[in-house]
Amino acid sequence: MIDSATLWTVIIGLGVGSFLLRFTFLGFVGDRPLPEWLLRHLRYTAVAILPALVAPLVVYSGENGSTDITRVVAALATLGVGMWTRNVFAAIGAGAVTLIVLVYVL
Amino acid sequence: MPITTTKSAFWAGVRDGAPFIFVAGPFALLFGVLATEAGLNVFEVMTFSLVVIAGAAQFTALQVMENDAPTVIVILSALAVNLRVAMYSAALTPYLGRAPLWQRVFAAYLLVDQSYALSHAKFDAEPELSVPQRMAYYFGSCLLVMIVWFGMSYLGAAVGTQLPQDLPLDFALPIAFLSMVAPMVRTLPHLVAAVVAVIVGLLAVPVPYSLGLIIAGAAGMMAGAQAEVMLKGRGA
Numbered sequence: 652m653i654d655s656a657t658l659w660t661v662i663i664g665l666g667v668g669s670f671l672l673r674f675t676f677l678g679f680v681g682d683r684p685l686p687e688w689l690l691r692h693l694r695y696t697a698v699a700i701l702p703a704l705v706a707p708l709v710v711y712s713g714e715n716g717s718t719d720i721t722r723v724v725a726a727l728a729t730l731g732v733g734m735w736t737r738n739v740f741a742a743i744g745a746g747a748v749t750l751i752v753l754v755y756v757l
Numbered sequence: 758m759p760i761t762t763t764k765s766a767f768w769a770g771v772r773d774g775a776p777f778i779f780v781a782g783p784f785a786l787l788f789g790v791l792a793t794e795a796g797l798n799v800f801e802v803m804t805f806s807l808v809v810i811a812g813a814a815q816f817t818a819l820q821v822m823e824n825d826a827p828t829v830i831v832i833l834s835a836l837a838v839n840l841r842v843a844m845y846s847a848a849l850t851p852y853l854g855r856a857p858l859w860q861r862v863f864a865a866y867l868l869v870d871q872s873y874a875l876s877h878a879k880f881d882a883e884p885e886l887s888v889p890q891r892m893a894y895y896f897g898s899c900l901l902v903m904i905v906w907f908g909m910s911y912l913g914a915a916v917g918t919q920l921p922q923d924l925p926l927d928f929a930l931p932i933a934f935l936s937m938v939a940p941m942v943r944t945l946p947h948l949v950a951a952v953v954a955v956i957v958g959l960l961a962v963p964v965p966y967s968l969g970l971i972i973a974g975a976a977g978m979m980a981g982a983q984a985e986v987m988l989k990g991r992g993a
Contacts (some may be wrong), residue, residue: 666809694846695980701938703958734942739940742939747932
């Protein structure tokens with residue numbers, strides 16, 4: 652059980668912190684041009700952070716950190732269809748259908 | 758249809774953002790359900806979603822709180838997961854940095870994966886858009902996603918534990934993230950960045966306080982940027 656004081660500290664702290672993260676560049680940097688090396692790195696933000704976030708969730712998807720094969724297959728289906736069709740919804744559909752079918756069949 | 762006015766830019770944003778309700782909706786629903794199961798009431802769930810608006814960070818906070826971690830670690834872990842929004846903020850600054858401050862305050866509050874991904878792609882593809890048109894597109898792209906975000910958080914909190922227990926909702930988050938990232942892998946440097954991030958991300962799992970994610974993300978970004986420089990050098 653989470654106690655109320657902790658919860659509200661987290662909500663407020665996380666709210667303020669998240670806003671500052673979001674506002675830093677947009678608010679404080681304004682229209683000053685950013686250096687090319689920084690922009691070059693920023694181009695790869697999403698394709699680096701999101702896979703880094705997802706990889707452990709896929710590989711250690713079973714109970715107590717084991718690998719759940721149904722979830723790995725669903726992840727690969729999502730990735731494969733997404734790269735092939737370049738369509739977010741085709742990818743989500745492929746992943747969700749694969750997962751649900753495997754979970755109920757196996 | 759080409760964007761000619763601020764109004765048409767707003768509605769183009771609304772249209773392009775519409776499909777993402779199917780991404781934000783399940784996340785918000787899932788958060789509402791999991792948070793209720795962790796003992797939060799509807800008011801707490803709604804405030805959490807309204808103040809933070811960051812699915813992955815909210816899930817992280819919930820997870821770490823349930824492990825009885827110190828409060829400061831809970832906040833730092835969730836912020837680490839959310840650090841990518843600082844990078845999104847930097848990536849959008851060349852396009853939106855000249856807008857009035859109050860607009861940038863609201864834009865910052867609404868900055869999430871979807872609004873970043875859509876707007877950055879749009880501004881990159883159509884450099885002739887004016888700053889007010891870009892802002893209008895940006896806010897348009899947020900509209901439906903935010904309505905659905907708050908609505909589904911509420912629904913999740915309200916239905917709480919009444920959902921069938923064997924529904925594999927836990928994996929909604931990885932599937933949504935993968936489906937977002939797969940179409941973005943357009944070039945070899947993108948692929949290099951993703952592969953390096955995955956490998957480092959898996960190796961860095963034991964690193965405490967979710968710092969592994971930051972390390973892996975930084976490694977992936979550096980790898981992608983380096984690959985881009987090397988490919989350009991070969992082409993010249």
